[in-house]
Amino acid sequence: MSVAKRIIPCLDVDKGRVVKGINFIDIVDAGDPVEIAKKYDKEGADEITFLDITASHEGRDNILGVVEQVANEVFIPLTVGGGVKSFSDVRDLLSAGADKVTINTAAVANPDLINEVTDKIGRQCIVVAVDIKKSKEQYNVYTHGGRHKTQLDAVNWCLECQARGAGEILLTSMDKDGTKEGFDNEILSEISNKLSIPVIASGGAGSLQHLYDAISQGKADAVLAASIFHFGEYSITQAKDFLRDKGVFVR
Amino acid sequence: MKNITVIDYGMSNLHSVIKSFQKVSNKKYKVCVATTNEDLKKASMIVLPGQGAAKSCMQKLTTNFPRLHEHILNKPFFGICLGFQILFERSYEDNGVDCLSIIKGSVNDFSKQISQDLKVPHMGWNNVEQKKDHAIWSNIPRTSFFYFVHSYYASAESKEDISSTTTYDIDFTSSVIKDNIFACQFHPEKSSKYGLQLISNFITWSESLK
Numbered sequence: 125m126s127v128a129k130r131i132i133p134c135l136d137v138d139k140g141r142v143v144k145g146i147n148f149i150d151i152v153d154a155g156d157p158v159e160i161a162k163k164y165d166k167e168g169a170d171e172i173t174f175l176d177i178t179a180s181h182e183g184r185d186n187i188l189g190v191v192e193q194v195a196n197e198v199f200i201p202l203t204v205g206g207g208v209k210s211f212s213d214v215r216d217l218l219s220a221g222a223d224k225v226t227i228n229t230a231a232v233a234n235p236d237l238i239n240e241v242t243d244k245i246g247r248q249c250i251v252v253a254v255d256i257k258k259s260k261e262q263y264n265v266y267t268h269g270g271r272h273k274t275q276l277d278a279v280n281w282c283l284e285c286q287a288r289g290a291g292e293i294l295l296t297s298m299d300k301d302g303t304k305e306g307f308d309n310e311i312l313s314e315i316s317n318k319l320s321i322p323v324i325a326s327g328g329a330g331s332l333q334h335l336y337d338a339i340s341q342g343k344a345d346a347v348l349a350a351s352i353f354h355f356g357e358y359s360i361t362q363a364k365d366f367l368r369d370k371g372v373f374v375r
Numbered sequence: 376m377k378n379i380t381v382i383d384y385g386m387s388n389l390h391s392v393i394k395s396f397q398k399v400s401n402k403k404y405k406v407c408v409a410t411t412n413e414d415l416k417k418a419s420m421i422v423l424p425g426q427g428a429a430k431s432c433m434q435k436l437t438t439n440f441p442r443l444h445e446h447i448l449n450k451p452f453f454g455i456c457l458g459f460q461i462l463f464e465r466s467y468e469d470n471g472v473d474c475l476s477i478i479k480g481s482v483n484d485f486s487k488q489i490s491q492d493l494k495v496p497h498m499g500w501n502n503v504e505q506k507k508d509h510a511i512w513s514n515i516p517r518t519s520f521f522y523f524v525h526s527y528y529a530s531a532e533s534k535e536d537i538s539s540t541t542t543y544d545i546d547f548t549s550s551v552i553k554d555n556i557f558a559c560q561f562h563p564e565k566s567s568k569y570g571l572q573l574i575s576n577f578i579t580w581s582e583s584l585k
Contacts, residue, residue, distance in 0.1 A: 127499040127543065128520065165567055170500055196394050200567050201522060221390040223565065246427050248496060248524045291496070322494055345494065375500040375520040 128375045129339050130170035130346035131363050132203075132324065133353045135160060136177050140186030143177070157190045161198045164353075167360035169200065170375060173226070173294075173348060176206030188220045195221025205253055205294075211240050218249060226294055228253040229267040232274060232281075235288055242289025250292075251324070252285040254278060256311065257298040263311050270298050282315050282323075290321060294348065297327040304330025304351075312342030324348050332358055332366040339372055379404045379578075380418030382443075382458075384435040387426040392455065395564040396422065399575045411439065415446045420581050423447075424564075425457030429466035429482065429527070432457050433474060444475055447556065451581035453574075454558030460529055462551065462558055468527050478551050478558075479532040486526070489544035496526045503539045503549050503561060510580045511538065511557050511573065519569045521549075521561035529560060555584055 135142050141155040161172050172194075176187040184207060191204055204217050205226030214225045230237055231252050241250045255266040256278040263278035282293050295315060297308035307328045316323040322345035325338040329349040338344045352358050364374045379396050381389055389408065396406045409415050425432055436443055446452075447462075460466055461474045466482035474482070486495045500520045505512050528547035531537050538557065541549035550559035557577055563570035 126493060127497060127501050127523070130499055192390075195390055197398075199391065199395050199398075199564055199570055201565050218388050219390065221388075221394070223388075223391070248426070248498060291498075320494055322498060345499070 126373060127345075128170070128373050129344075129367065130324075131168075131335070131360055131367075131374070132171045132173055132346055132348040133164050133169050133360065134173040134175060134326070134348050134350045135354075136175050136350070137187060137190055137206075138177050139180075139183040140190050158193050158197050161194045161202075164360060165198050165200050168364055168375060169360050170346070171201040171203060172198070173203040173205070175226075176204070178207070188216060191217060191220040191222050203251060205251070211237065211244070214241050214245070214250070218245065224249050224251050224291070226251040226253045228255065229269075229272075231285065232265065232267045232276065235284065238285060238288040238290055242291075247289045247291040247321075250290055251294050252282075252290040252292075253294040253296065254282060254285070255296045255298055258308075258311075266298060278311060279315055279318060282319060286319050286321050292322045292324060292345075293319065294324045294326055300328030301326070303328055306330065306334040307338040307342055307344070307347075309337055309342035312338060312344055316343035316345070322346060332363055335363055336367055336370055336372065339367070340370075376405045377403075377419040378417055379406045379420045379422060380409045380415060381406065381422045381424065382415070382436075382440065383408045383410050384425075384432065384439055387424050387457070389424060391562075391564040392422060392424045395571060395574055399571055400578055404578070409440075412442050415440065415443070418446070418450060420451040420453065420578070421446060422453045422455070423458030423461075423558075424455040425461075426524075427457065429457060429460055429468045429474065430472040433461060433472050436461070444477070447475070447477060448554075450555065451577075451584055452556045452558070453577050454556070455564070456525060456560060456562060459551070459558035459560050460525075460527065462556070463529055463531070466527060477556065478536050478553060480530050480536075480548065482527045482529045484526070485528055485543070488528075493544050496524055497528070497543045498524045500566075501541050501543060501561075503541055505539050506534075506537050507539075507552060509538065509552060510583070511552060511576050513572075513576045513579075515569050515572050515576075521559075521563065521566040521570060523549075523561045525560060555581075
């Protein structure tokens with residue numbers, strides 16, 4: 125028996141408020157991170173990811189307050205990312221109550237950061253977010269929220285992250301993100317099969333079948349989704365029931 | 376006011392542990408942090424969380440809390456993750472380290488025992504199978520999901536000590552109960568409603584011990 129496949133809703137946070145049209149009828153304040161996190165916990169979310177998309181430098185400290193408030197009320201693993209640049213950023217988020225921190229651009233710019241966090245705090249708390257896009261010959265890694273193309277090959281980069289001590293890989297297909305066409309299961313399974321650390325699939329979820337495909341074909345250990353849950357198309361409970369009916373081990 | 380004392384030896388994030396005990400104890404107890412042996416004297420209950428490696432954990436505990444062993448035997452005690460593993464006789468992490476020998480058995484490396492297809496650390500939600508009828512499991516279904524993060528697993532020798540088991544290719548001891556001690560491999564502070572229920576049960580059970 126293995127460990128349960130995880131379903132992870134992802135919330136975008138701007139200046140301390142959840143944005144991107146959360147659409148729950150039974151929530152009074154749709155921008156309140158605590159209320160939304162509570163709701164997802166109740167529905168059976170296995171973990172919650174907060175992505176800080178605050179553009180301005182001054183607004184960045186808000187995320188610490190959000191993490192702290194949520195961690196005081198919601199007792200499931202919390203992952204936080206967006207704009208994390210240094211070891212002290214990671215440490216501040218963990219002290220505020222995050223269990224894991226995702227790093228992306230900073231990991232590419234300074235891969236030693238992965239080793240530093242792993243050596244000082246342990247590998248379970250560092251998730252490397254890898255944004256990828258297919259070109260003719262390979263999948264390239266992108267940074268800066270998908271604006272900068274690097275020459276890093278997705279598979280090699282994920283292997284390097286693992287060797288440096290990353291605890292998990294959050295793999296986002298930029299080709300699929302926002303399309304609702306399903307995850308890129310080909311590259312997902314290739315990377316998942318080559319790694320010994322868990323891979324979280326992200327980008328493209330449009331239906332419950334897509335979640336299933338990412339697990340069965342893409343060999344994902346967890347699936348992260350935003351819009352299909354936020355807009356109330358499906359609840360986490362429905363997603364779990366669907367996967368369970370298909371024989372997937374879920375909580 | 377009675378104290379629930381959480382041991383801080385500088386190796387783990389105490390935020391969620393403290394908040395979960397605060398939430399559950401509902402202001403009936405003061406949740407405080409112990410950094411010295413002196414702090415433990417005042418404790419009504421002791422909580423030992425922990426992440427990281429067993430060797431450095433043991434080193435720090437023996438340096439900062441020389442009388443920890445005695446306190447564990449004499450006060451209601453809740454060990455979590457590494458705070459569970461160090462109760463055994465020996466951990467084989469980092470070429471091996473002697474532990475507190477309160478529970479008979481050892482802590483071993485998953486990667487040497489389980490199928491290559493399974494990932495280590497064992498991270499995520501898995502079933503906890505209760506092996507004892509006990510107040511600690513009150514209002515928690517016999518098989519329930521809890522959240523785990525660990526690369527080494529414990530095997531208790533005596534069936535008497537085993538409170539629950541979990542399967543990750545192999546069956547391992549996921550919690551123990553002995554006299555005034557309850558300790559678990561999983562993280563109740565991250566295990567949603569059943570995790571909070573377990574903490575609440577521990578407090579109730581501790582009160583009955585006096």
